[in-house]
Amino acid sequence: MKKLMTLGMIGILLYACTSNTNNDQQNTRSFPEEKSATSDPSAYDPTRGEGKFDAVEVGDKLDVALAKEGKTISDLKCASCHKYTDERLVGPGWAGVSEKHKPEWIMNFITNPDPMIDKDPELQAQLELCLVRMPNQNLSDEEARSILEFMRQNDGVQ
Template sequence: MKKLMYLFAVCMLIYACSQGNNSGQDQAASTDATTSASPAATSGYDPKRGEGKYDKVEVGDKLDAAMAAKGETVANLKCASCHKYSKEKLVGPGWSGVSKKHKPEWIMNFITNPDAMIDKDPELQAQLEICLVRMPNQNLSEEDARNILEFMRKNDGVQ
C-alpha cells in the first residue's frame, strides 16, 4: 500500500510539473481547450491516425519478438508505473486490446506526441476525465516507441 501511495505521489508530481506556469486566465483557457472537443480544436484531426509525424507505420502479420522484448523493457521502465498490461486501470488505462482498437500510426503518434493528441482527440479527452491525469511526454526515441508498439501487439496476442 505504501508503494502504491508513493507511485501515486510521483505521478501527480509529474503531472503538476508538466502543466507549466500559466497565468490564471491562460490556465482557464487551456483547461477549456483540453476538456472539450470544439470544432476548431479538432478540425483536420484524423481520429484514426492521430496527431504527429507518423502517417504510415508498417507492422507485419507476425510479431517481431526481438522488438517486442526491447519494447517490454522500455515499457517496464517508462510505462508500467501508470499502466497495467491487462484491462485494469492503474493511474492510466490498461493496455489490453489497445493494438486491436487503434491503428499503429495512432499508437505511435500518441506515444510520441501525447499533448497534441489529448488536446484534439475526443476519446482521449473522455479518458482524461476518467483517469484525471494527463499522460506525460516520455520523450521516447522513434525506436523505443516502435518497440513499445510491438510489445503492445504481443500483449494483445499477436504471435
C-alpha cells in the same frame, strides 16, 4: 515531542498548499494562442492521431526481439501508470490497444501525447476518467516502435 513536530509539519504543508490560491490568480498571465493548421480540432484524424507517423508497417508476424525491447522500455517508463491487462491503474490498461487503434495512432500518441489529448474526443473522455494527462516520455521513434510491438505481443500477436 515527535507527535508535536509531526503535527507542526502537517500544518505547514497544509498551509503551503492552500495559502497560494490568491497569488496564483494574480500571477496568471495570458498569452495569445498559437494558431496553426494542426490546431484546428476539425482537421484532426482520429484514426491516425496527430504527429509525424502517417503509416507504420507492422507485418503479420511479431518481431520478438523488438517486443522484448519494448517490454523492457515499458516496464521502466510506462508500467507505473499502466497495467498490461484491461485494468486501469493511473492510466487505462493496455489490453486490446493494438486491436483498437491503428499503429500510426499508437506511435503518434506515444511520441506526441499533448496535442492528441487536446483534440481527440476519446482521449478527452479518458482524461475525465483518469484525471491525469499522459506525460511526454520523450521516447525516440525506435523506442516507440518497440513499445508498439510489445503492445501487439500483449494482445496475442505471434
